[in-house]
Amino acid sequence: xxxxxxxxxxxxxxxxxxxxxxxxxxxxxxxxxxxxxxxxxxxxxxxxxxxxxxxxxxxxxxxxxxxxxxxxxxxxxxxxxxxxxxxxxxxxxxxxxxxxxxxxxxxxxxxxxxxxxxxxxxxxxxxxxxxxxxxxxxxxxxxxxxxxxxxxxxxxxxxxxxxxxxxxxxxxxxxxxxxxxxxxxxxxxxxxxxxxxxxxxxxxxxxxxxxxxxxxxxxxxxxxxxxxxxxxxxxxxxxxxxxxxxxxxxxxxxxxxxxxxxxxxxxxxxxxxxxxxxxxxxxxxxxxxxxxxxxxxxxxxxxxxxxxxxxxxxxxxxxxxxxxxxxxxxxxxxxxxxxxxxxxxxxxxxxxxxxxxxxxxxxxxxxxxxxxxxxxxxxxxxxxxxxxxxxxxxxxxxxxxxxxxxxxxxxxxxxxxxxxxxxxxxxxxxxxxxxxxxxxxxxxxxxxxxxxxxxxxxxxxxxxxxxxx
Ligand SMILES: *Cc1c(COP(=O)(O)O)cnc(C)c1O
Numbered sequence: 001x002x003x004x005x006x007x008x009x010x011x012x013x014x015x016x017x018x019x020x021x022x023x024x025x026x027x028x029x030x031x032x033x034x035x036x037x038x039x040x041x042x043x044x045x046x047x048x049x050x051x052x053x054x055x056x057x058x059x060x061x062x063x064x065x066x067x068x069x070x071x072x073x074x075x076x077x078x079x080x081x082x083x084x085x086x087x088x089x090x091x092x093x094x095x096x097x098x099x100x101x102x103x104x105x106x107x108x109x110x111x112x113x114x115x116x117x118x119x120x121x122x123x124x125x126x127x128x129x130x131x132x133x134x135x136x137x138x139x140x141x142x143x144x145x146x147x148x149x150x151x152x153x154x155x156x157x158x159x160x161x162x163x164x165x166x167x168x169x170x171x172x173x174x175x176x177x178x179x180x181x182x183x184x185x186x187x188x189x190x191x192x193x194x195x196x197x198x199x200x201x202x203x204x205x206x207x208x209x210x211x212x213x214x215x216x217x218x219x220x221x222x223x224x225x226x227x228x229x230x231x232x233x234x235x236x237x238x239x240x241x242x243x244x245x246x247x248x249x250x251x252x253x254x255x256x257x258x259x260x261x262x263x264x265x266x267x268x269x270x271x272x273x274x275x276x277x278x279x280x281x282x283x284x285x286x287x288x289x290x291x292x293x294x295x296x297x298x299x300x301x302x303x304x305x306x307x308x309x310x311x312x313x314x315x316x317x318x319x320x321x322x323x324x325x326x327x328x329x330x331x332x333x334x335x336x337x338x339x340x341x342x343x344x345x346x347x348x349x350x351x352x353x354x355x356x357x358x359x360x361x362x363x364x365x366x367x368x369x370x371x372x373x374x375x376x377x378x379x380x381x382x383x384x385x386x387x388x389x390x391x392x393x394x395x396x397x398x399x400x401x402x403x404x405x406x407x408x409x410x411x412x413x414x415x416x417x418x419x420x421x422x423x424x425x426x427x428x429x430x431x432x433x434x435x436x437x438x439x440x441x442x443x444x445x446x447x448x449x450x451x452x453x454x455x456x457x458x459x460x461x462x463x464x465x466x467x468x469x
Pocket of ligand 1: 160184190300302
């Protein structure tokens with residue numbers, strides 16, 4: 001008898017038939033029927049497309065149906081629906097300021113004032129003593145001035161916004177001079193040349209990739225020059241025969257040429273009395289020194305080395321800050337009350353000599369020896385679980401977020417593996433698990449780095465492995 005080649009499309013089940021199956025009906029407890037329907041339609045459309053592309057024939061469809069692929073795909077969609085969106089993560093990747101994982105976790109006291117602010121009304125734009133209207137970031141400005149020595153401050157949504165506000169205020173329709181060696185791209189599509197274009201300023205590159213001198217700026221200056229900008233090359237290092245323009249030289253040029261000067265620090269480092277200096281991050285410019293250099297405006301991030309909520313902090317000369325405040329864009333970039341409350345409290349911790357309690361600094365300041373106990377405990381626990389192995393190795397964590405690209409912080413870490421899963425499979429299961437754990441994958445090994453663990457995270461990791469075992 002001749003074997004009929006079945007039409008693979010005919011083998012695809014009807015959505016309604018699948019939905020009426022008892023095992024699928026049972027899923028309605030986890031997921032609304034409309035969603036189940038749309039998931040099924042999507043999955044089967046995918047199969048149909050694969051047939052159309054010649055990637056799936058009738059034998060393949062049969063194999064999928066018999067192998068339970070449809071149910072697995074459906075469960076996968078439901079799980080994504082249930083676990084998608086923002087979720088708390090255990091950062092075992094050892095990258096202290098991990099943009100993908102939300103950068104700086106704030107101090108518990110900061111978190112608690114943020115929660116309070118979110119739940120309630122607050123004095124945001126009124127002075128509680130006079131009852132008069134004021135600026136929402138007045139107090140922040142005061143605190144920033146005390147910390148940095150600047151005349152005034154203003155805060156926006158993030159440092160990218162700070163740079164946009166800066167460019168738009170001083171150089172819209174005009175030129176911005178930047179050293180060719182400082183035209184950086186910060187992760188996530190923040191490329192200086194593109195940002196300048198969007199802010200409506202014409203970029204003029206000055207000097208060469210490895211050397212820029214004050215004379216180069218003098219030559220490039222013309223009537224259309226609106227801003228002299230220095231950008232900290234956060235995420236790369238030009239080494240060898242190099243010369244960058246110093247902030248104080250840029251400031252002097254600004255005075256000489258009668259043009260506003262600004263310095264985008266990226267991270268921005270504060271060192272205070274009663275706090276340990278972040279010596280390993282010596283390459284990251286200090287906010288106070290940048291202000292003392294005399295540039296008119298200094299910008300930096302809230303959620304990088306400062307260890308605060310996401311924000312863009314701007315300090316500098318009073319007249320320059322006043323102009324930033326007058327720009328209508330400021331209204332679009334301003335902070336919300338929750339962030340303001342958290343930022344104020346963070347800056348107060350610095351002023352109170354308690355900076356070293358801030359999680360970001362705690363993590364950066366840990367010695368290798370400080371990471372050993374957690375690593376050993378994790379090795380003991382994981383190595384004793386069925387199917388898993390773990391051992392202690394010496395490795396290095398990273399500050400992250402474009403801060404100090406060539407700085408490595410020595411740590412003891414856990415190299416973990418599974419008898420039958422690949423490194424990627426194990427990593428994926430840890431990410432999808434509960435609690436959700438992000439590990440570091442390096443040279444085809446899965447590493448758990450205790451440097452970036454918060455209180456209780458070590459036990460959380462053990463719990464996550466237990467759930468997988
Ligand atoms: C990180 C960084 C930015 C962007 O700051 P966000 O707070 O992420 O918006 C801008 N400039 C430099 C030099 C940076 O390092």
